[in-house]
Amino acid sequence: MKISVRDLQVSFGDLRVLDGVSFDVAPGEFVSILGPSGSGKSTLFQVLAGLLEPDAGRVEAASSAYMPQKDLLFPWRTVLDNTTLGLEVAGMPRRAARAKAGALFEPFGLSGFEHSRPDELSGGMRQRAALLRTVVQDRDVLLLDEPFGALDSLTRTAMQEWLDEMRARFGWTVLLITHDVREAVYLSDRVLVLSPRPARVVHERTIDLPHPREVTAAAAVEVELRGALR
Amino acid sequence: MKISVRDLQVSFGDLRVLDGVSFDVAPGEFVSILGPSGSGKSTLFQVLAGLLEPDAGRVEAASSAYMPQKDLLFPWRTVLDNTTLGLEVAGMPRRAARAKAGALFEPFGLSGFEHSRPDELSGGMRQRAALLRTVVQDRDVLLLDEPFGALDSLTRTAMQEWLDEMRARFGWTVLLITHDVREAVYLSDRVLVLSPRPARVVHERTIDLPHPREVTAAAAVEVELRGALR
Amino acid sequence: MTATLERPPAAARPVPRRPARWAPPVVVIALLLVGWQLGVTLSGVAPQVLPSPLRVVEQGWANRAALWTNTLPTLQVTAVGFALSLAVGWVLATAVDFSPWLRRALLPLMIASQTLPIIAIAPLMILWFGFGLLPKVLVIALVTFFPIVVGLVEGFARTDREASNLLRSMGASRWTEFRYVRLPGALPSFFTALRIGITYAVTGAIFAEYVGAQAGLGIFMNQQKNSFRTDLVLAAVGVSAVITLALFALTFLVQRLVAPWIRR
């Protein structure tokens, strides 16, 4: 198992957020997490990334690259240097890191903005830069918190296809938080649906369709999941 | 006309962003703006809100309530006091402003978080608080920059319905930036599609269906608009 | 990393408990004092040059009445002077924030004011303001208003442009924008500067007494120095250190009351 969560409980003061969440993620699996706003999805990721100590429960998680919901680009670094951050931290020489991240600017639709300051980017461009910073780290496990939320459908589809291809190529294990049911169905091997706060896993659906998927083929699954979200 | 834009041009340095954008919005009209990420939608709003001087063109815009793409909740104010900001600036006594904004916490799914600090909210909750801060101002014109981007479908539908109802009741004029074509079709009287940067209006579609709309009835329009976004 | 954790529900966060919080300064200060005491005892240095800490405490206690009598006026002057300094600092920083013209006109003057050596202006102060509270208060204000102004001015200037834009989109006047965004946004920077300023306030007061005073810790130090009583000079230094530490701690209290949202 790349990730194993058992009976996870997290509270903020009196506010119980996670109330016994349990699931596993196998190596190479792509699992999406759906759930109402404020249910505790980002909180779950923080625990998985080792940033928050749970009140109770058992968590085993392989080292992961984490893309938080906020883009958190640093104003003191150019866009390119923001995207090399994880590589630099991992000890890659700056020049190599720049070459590696720079190669992704084209597919991410950011070319020409390598040397801009982050506050010169649009919202969607910031989000793509943050995603780039995450995936370029080449970790086995990706934790992506709403990576496509601020993208138009065309850009979004392009990014989804890129991710689908990459994870097939490199065997990445991906955990994805999204509000887009269609996106979850399109990308995932399995979808977990969380209840409203305090969150538990209320529905689990394995999706066994071949990749790349046709939207129409997955329509039934989509309806089922929408139902589970009610 | 509540809003009239003629031949609007905006550049940042050498980067031409808006390249002759023209459109009008009639009183009470609900107009959605679609366009690729980074095309200049937020830039357009900044000009309409009077925060950015265009390089050329003619803009007439009635006083509006503006919801920026970033939520911009102030850490030194509670969530409730963040939502009363516009009312206080307009001179409403604090007590009355709190009562007025506080009444919206229930429909916005924020009750119980009135006295939390903003960084204790989830991403979607922050977005709803920012929307609340905007609509509670009761201005004639609303400029909403991706107000529902971080919401799950259920919460999103509830917020959309609330907005649809309110603008019918109070005759608000609404300009909405969104990446969700279905959302645009569901809510708008008219949809404008912007080209990639430098942006121009490349498509305009009036939607004459009765409210509230059935998703299926609008499917044809949705397909047309997706085509225009290619 | 493959982390495994299994913990019972825990209500309390791991905040260091009381003894742990107070231990570090106590340990270090105790070590310093013991080292000092040993150094003095072993080297046999004359107490006029460097008295032992025990002697300082003992003699300070023996002269506690005189110390106390001289502490009160210093405290009073410090309080009044620093209050004036705060008032002046806020007024100047606010004015300068509203008018770039004033900013350019006043900033060089304010910087220049910091280079006035008391030795050069003391005679003028006395001739103009006599020997009352006023000249001392002015010296303290002169010594301490500058950090306040710089902290505020830079705090104001670093306000998020997008936050200002939001306020302007609400139709806020410059003054409203100031009140709702720039002012709270500058508070972290202000409190940093306040801590710097208040540290100089007590030293400033002692210094100000050189301009002319009947009593005060500065006068006491000077008298004792002229009587070659280094131990009593150091006892007075100790008193002023305690006052400064207390004022410094007070700023955290005020900050927690005024701006509880500032993360530390």
Add this chain to the structure above:
Amino acid sequence: MTATLERPPAAARPVPRRPARWAPPVVVIALLLVGWQLGVTLSGVAPQVLPSPLRVVEQGWANRAALWTNTLPTLQVTAVGFALSLAVGWVLATAVDFSPWLRRALLPLMIASQTLPIIAIAPLMILWFGFGLLPKVLVIALVTFFPIVVGLVEGFARTDREASNLLRSMGASRWTEFRYVRLPGALPSFFTALRIGITYAVTGAIFAEYVGAQAGLGIFMNQQKNSFRTDLVLAAVGVSAVITLALFALTFLVQRLVAPWIRR
């Protein structure tokens, strides 16, 4: 608001042009000087009490050789002392940022160090370090390191928790986190503190010369004061004001080089 605007494409932003930028301080300083000159001329006050600015300039010019000879050592001491102060400030602030234990142990000591009156420590300084460069450098460091430390410590402490989290999620060590987030995040606060500190540096140097010096602006002021040459004292004050203003301006230059992203 119904705004109408029709403008030709404009390349240039409205930046105040050169004369406008320099006008405010020049106007204000000119007004002050004229008022001072008139006041002195009309009141007929003795030049020992308050010389006219013309006299200050004239006598300062007449004694420019002596002023220059005494400016050089002060500049040298300021540079070395402030460099030491910066080094000490950074080391202490960094140490304190890494260890809460050290923070609690050292902060009270550092505050206390700010209450040491030079009068009390000058003799010790002389005994221990002679009257070469060292004791003066130490006095300047003592006077100016504290703002640096406070500015840095508070800058570090205000780092966005989520930014730190991001770095930790990348597997960053505490040191890497410091280098990538806390350090750049504290720079705005550091530059504010730097401006406060550097303003005290020249005054500190002049002050330090009282500890013992052969030459320097402080020595010059003291000599001229003892010769009742208030005009020359003020001429020296003018020189130190110019130095301080230049150093203050320099901080903005350094900031633009080191941290161009800091918005002003």
Add this chain to the structure above:
Amino acid sequence: SAGSGGSGPETGQKIRVALDWTPNTNHSGLFVAQREGWFAQAGLDVEFLPYNSTSPDTLVGSGAAEFGISFQDSFTYSKGAGADITSVMAILQHWATEIAVKADRADIQSPKDLDGKTYGGFGAPYEVPKMQQVIKDAGGTGDFTSVTLGTSAYEALYAGQVDFTEPFVAWEGIEAQLRGEPLKSFRYTDFGFPDAYNVLLIGHSPWLAAHPEAARAFVQAAQRGYQLAADDPARAAQDLQDANPGAFTEPELVTRSQDMLAKDYLKDAQGRVGPQTLDRWQGFSGFLVDSGTVVDANGQPLRARPDFATWFTNDYLGQPT
């Protein structure tokens, strides 16, 4: 006469006195007169200005004080620069400072051995010319290094950082003995250097002219105070300490200092307290003017010796009893 018109001084005449330092034995006569009630008996309301760093010459010269403590050397410079002050009484009749070196300095037997040595001084303009002259008078060249140290000079001397300095024998000198740091000292006059009134009582000249009766009353009360200090130093020391509670934590220093002043410094050759002579003024102040370091109000060195007779007066002193 002008001002009060020759009748006795108006009762409650306010008189402000500026001291040069924290209270010490140089001031004892003033505090004696106050403690014994002699100022009050003369109808004077005397206020000692609080400690301040402003030179009494400046305070008295500008009228911020009516009287003050000064020194013949600093007086020479401020008077030269145009300060409106007059010396009304010599408090110490001789130099009370001497060149001091550590007692164990076998290499220094005379001021002439100070050539090439380091002087720890106070930043006054007259120090270097005076030291140079004394060294020359003793047969040296007068070349030495000067470091400005202020009151740290003594510590620097004890620590061997400087070779010589200029202490008040009746204060720092005694303290050195009490501390066990024996000093060896050289009197300037032993080598032919002119003597001087080390400590003076000075008045604001316009005020003196306008209030001759009050001036006379004040100076005579002060003179009487110093007379008592000269005759009964123990009582003077007590009065000094009583007048300044808490200021003296070293009683032995005060009494021994007072004894020394009474024995050697307060009285002139005729045993009188207070009077000044033109000779003395011409000797030392003349030397300073000749050295070219005394400047006028415009910063130009005084070219010719002024008429020193106008700088001081014995007119306000009481007749010798």
